[in-house]
Amino acid sequence: MTAVCQKTIKSAIGCSGIGLHSGVDINMTLRPAPVGTGIVFTRVDQGNALLPAAHDLVSETQLGTTLRNVDGVNLGTVEHLMAALWGCEIDNLFVDVDGPEVPAMDGSAAPFVFLIECAGIAEQTAPRQALRVCRPVEVVAGEKRITLTPADDFSVDLVIDFDHPVISCQSSCFDGGPFAFKTEISRARTFGFADEVALLHAAGFARGGSLENAVVVVEDRVLNDGGLRYENEFARHKMLDCVGDLYLAGAPLLAHVDAHCPGHQLNNAALRALFASDQNWKLEPIVPAASSWPEMAAGAEA
Numbered sequence: 001m002t003a004v005c006q007k008t009i010k011s012a013i014g015c016s017g018i019g020l021h022s023g024v025d026i027n028m029t030l031r032p033a034p035v036g037t038g039i040v041f042t043r044v045d046q047g048n049a050l051l052p053a054a055h056d057l058v059s060e061t062q063l064g065t066t067l068r069n070v071d072g073v074n075l076g077t078v079e080h081l082m083a084a085l086w087g088c089e090i091d092n093l094f095v096d097v098d099g100p101e102v103p104a105m106d107g108s109a110a111p112f113v114f115l116i117e118c119a120g121i122a123e124q125t126a127p128r129q130a131l132r133v134c135r136p137v138e139v140v141a142g143e144k145r146i147t148l149t150p151a152d153d154f155s156v157d158l159v160i161d162f163d164h165p166v167i168s169c170q171s172s173c174f175d176g177g178p179f180a181f182k183t184e185i186s187r188a189r190t191f192g193f194a195d196e197v198a199l200l201h202a203a204g205f206a207r208g209g210s211l212e213n214a215v216v217v218v219e220d221r222v223l224n225d226g227g228l229r230y231e232n233e234f235a236r237h238k239m240l241d242c243v244g245d246l247y248l249a250g251a252p253l254l255a256h257v258d259a260h261c262p263g264h265q266l267n268n269a270a271l272r273a274l275f276a277s278d279q280n281w282k283l284e285p286i287v288p289a290a291s292s293w294p295e296m297a298a299g300a301e302a
């Protein structure tokens with residue numbers, strides 16, 4: 001049986017940009033990491049505090065996904081980068097950040113995908129592990145609901161239902177392939193409502209938010225000059241968030257995800273419910289997909 005290998009990037013690469021919530025300029029450097037490292041953030045401005053990308057370090061989920069390590073050091077807005085790492089199938093990476101959150105870039109995952117592709121992707125000498133969901137897991141919170149059901153690959157059906165005429169009810173389906181992620185999901189931007197922005201500013205949030213890094217919605221339209229990137233960009237961004245948040249499991253999931261009105265809190269709750277019992281999951285090496293490697297898939301049955 002030939003397993004799929006773990007991956008990192010070929011060489012270090014960096015970017016800089018404003019933090020969506022802090023409004024400060026932040027530099028970020030991605031560096032190759034050895035087999036078995038996982039994704040590890042470093043706050044280089046906080047004594048090189050380490051924050052592994054782990055679901056149980058998620059501390060806040062109100063306006064993004066924030067990690068907090070055992071020493072109380074935070075790093076916010078990790079979800080769009082995590083989605084890009086899922087889409088590029090990166091297992092091991094050091095991410096150095098000199099501020100309180102990952103830079104917003106354009107509010108989507110596409111700039112991070114571009115960055116990773118510019119650095120190049122390097123195969124490593126150990127098998128890649130997937131996290132198989134063995135039993136259905138469901139979290140319900142009022143109208144919101146997320147279920148993970150056992151499957152041999154990763155797919156998500158997602159529905160959002162906003163009481164707003166510009167968004168209203170939208171759905172997005174994703175079959176889990178990296179190419180599909182790049183073309184169908186990665187460019188979907190975060191969004192906000194103009195009347196909420198003033199309230200967020202007053203509360204000290206979204207200080208870096210602008211038409212450069214978010215879709216801004218008013219009563220009857222979006223304010224951004226170019227309009228939307230996808231007809232259902234709002235649902236696709238929620239998909240992006242869901243993919244990124246679930247990659248905090250530490251490995252790609254083998255599951256079908258059904259998400260109704262999900263948010264960062266619900267996504268994280270799904271992982272906490274999954275990991276609540278050892279019976280719910282198991283790690284296993286990923287074997288090449290039958291469609292792309294038929295001869296190896298045949299051998300894998302032996």
Ligand SMILES: [Zn+2]
Nearest residue numbers: 079190237241
């Ligand atoms: Zn988002």
